[in-house]
Amino acid sequence: MLAYGGGWLDRAAALRADREWISARLADPAGVLLPLWRDHCLVDAGQAPVRLALADAADLLAAAADEPVFLGLDDDVPVFAVDLSQRSGPEAVRLAGAASTVDVRALVGRLAPADAAVQAYARGLLHWHRQQRYCGSCGSATAPRDGGHVRACSGPRCGRLIFPRIEPAIIVLVEAPAGPEAPDRCLLARHAGAPEGSYSTLAGFVEVGESLEDAVRREMAEEAGVSVTTLSYQGSQAWPFPAGLMVGFRATAGSEEVRVDGEELLEARWFTRDELRERVAAGRTLGRVDSIDHHLLTGWLAAGD
Numbered sequence: 001m002l003a004y005g006g007g008w009l010d011r012a013a014a015l016r017a018d019r020e021w022i023s024a025r026l027a028d029p030a031g032v033l034l035p036l037w038r039d040h041c042l043v044d045a046g047q048a049p050v051r052l053a054l055a056d057a058a059d060l061l062a063a064a065a066d067e068p069v070f071l072g073l074d075d076d077v078p079v080f081a082v083d084l085s086q087r088s089g090p091e092a093v094r095l096a097g098a099a100s101t102v103d104v105r106a107l108v109g110r111l112a113p114a115d116a117a118v119q120a121y122a123r124g125l126l127h128w129h130r131q132q133r134y135c136g137s138c139g140s141a142t143a144p145r146d147g148g149h150v151r152a153c154s155g156p157r158c159g160r161l162i163f164p165r166i167e168p169a170i171i172v173l174v175e176a177p178a179g180p181e182a183p184d185r186c187l188l189a190r191h192a193g194a195p196e197g198s199y200s201t202l203a204g205f206v207e208v209g210e211s212l213e214d215a216v217r218r219e220m221a222e223e224a225g226v227s228v229t230t231l232s233y234q235g236s237q238a239w240p241f242p243a244g245l246m247v248g249f250r251a252t253a254g255s256e257e258v259r260v261d262g263e264e265l266l267e268a269r270w271f272t273r274d275e276l277r278e279r280v281a282a283g284r285t286l287g288r289v290d291s292i293d294h295h296l297l298t299g300w301l302a303a304g305d
Contacts, residue, residue, distance in 0.1 A: 002237045003108050003290035007117035009072030009079060016070050016147035025070065025078035029055035033068060034081045034122050035096040037089065039242075041119055042098035047110060049119055050098045054080070060095045063087060069125050069148030071118065081122035085130060105241070108290040116290075117238070124240025125149075128164045131242075135160055165243060170215045171203035172249045173234075173296040174226060176256055176270050186276075186300055187253065189224060189260065189268035197284075199271070201293040203246070204264075216249050224268050225259030228252060234299070237292040248292045250300070273304045 015021050025031060031054035035042045041049045052060065061068065061082065068080035084092035089101060104119045111119070125148065132151050135142055140155030142162060153160040174187040188199035204219035206212060213231060220226045231251035239246045258268050271279075276297070280286065286301070287293035 001113050002235065002292055002295055003113060004117050004120040004238045004240070006114045007072075007121055008114045009074060009118060009121075011072040012070075013149075016149060017145070022070055022147045026054065026068065026080070028078055029053065031055075031078040031080065032074070033057045033060070034071070034079065034119070035060060035084055035092070035098075036081060036122055036126055037084045037087070037092040037096075037101050039103070039123055039127055040101035041104050041107065041123075042084075042093060042096040043100055043102050043107075045099040047102065047107065049104075049107070049111070049115070050096050052096065054078075057082075060084070063091075063095050066129060067144060067148070069122070069129065069144070071122060071125070079118070081126055083126040083129065085126075105288075105290055120238065120240045124238075124243055125164065127240070127242040132162055135162070166245050167243045168206040168212070168245045168247060169203055169239075170206060170212055170219060170247050170249060171201055171293055171296065172216055172220060172228075172231070172251050173201050173293075173300055174220060174224075174228065174251050174253050175300075177229075177253055183272045183274075184304055185270040185272050186297075187224065187226065187258065187268055188271055189265045192264055192266055194266075199269075200287050201296055202265070202268075203293070212247050212249075216251060220251065220253075223261050223265050225257065225261075227254040229254045234296060235292065237295075239291075246292045248296050250296065273301055276301055 033052040033054050043049055064082045065086040068082040071079045071081055108116055135153035137160050138155040138158040140153050142151040142153050145152050151162045176185040189202055190199055206215040216231055220228050228251040231249050234248040234250055237246040260268050286297035
């Protein structure tokens with residue numbers, strides 16, 4: 001399973017719009033609260049994310065600038081997240097009874113996939129709230145509704161409802177066209193800002209009025225000068241950093257010609273499976289271990305065995 005997928009919570013979408021129902025869940029002494037600070041998890045000395053009982057969190061809730069966000073039900077137990085970002089780091093750690101703060105991406109491998117998914121879900125939703133305090137139409141303040149899954153404009157002649165927005169992106173493992181003697185190869189690139197010798201798959205955001213497949217063709221042509229002839233869906237991954245949805249594809253290039261744009265990509269080259277194995281043996285990872293590009297690369301590498 002890809003990281004940040006497989007969260008176990010029932011999001012209770014049909015119930016969370018009921019303010020009285022949410023209030024009752026907040027009053028449930030068995031309820032759970034996940035505190036976060038500036039997109040970071042608050043963790044104990046063992047690097048486990050702090051989970052507080054709602055019954056023991058009165059001081060923390062009073063110190064938070066916003067009301068908790070309802071994440072869902074774990075069986076019948078309500079789970080909420082609260083943002084302590086307006087407090088200093090040491091104060092947030094004290095209020096949560098934590099040892100430190102850490103990015104959820106640094107915890108992948110230590111947490112069960114479903115636990116990482118819930119922490120990432122909380123991170124993405126709280127980040128969205130911090131960015132949507134005012135209406136983009138009239139400039140009036142917005143307020144949370146529906147357990148924190150909607151914000152409503154307070155403007156007397158507006159009343160716009162604002163929902164969390166997902167930013168879809170495609171990520172592609174491009175294979176070289178098949179030849180009678182040439183080994184299988186895939187295209188990897190060094191992105192702007194990446195250190196020398198660092199290569200990864202190609203990716204880009206989907207634009208308005210564009211299908212996922214159209215985005216694959218456009219991005220490959222724009223960034224690497226590669227036209228693709230066939231493509232197939234490989235999987236998707238929640239990437240709430242802050243609001244991404246990564247959609248993975250495998251594609252076949254029409255030719256081996258590569259022309260990087262020099263802006264987003266600095267260089268690109270074809271790699272055989274043996275060359276990738278050599279990189280792994282030398283201690284280089286195949287993409288981020290928590291990202292779908294790692295899944296695409298390891299899957300392609302295994303397909304040749």
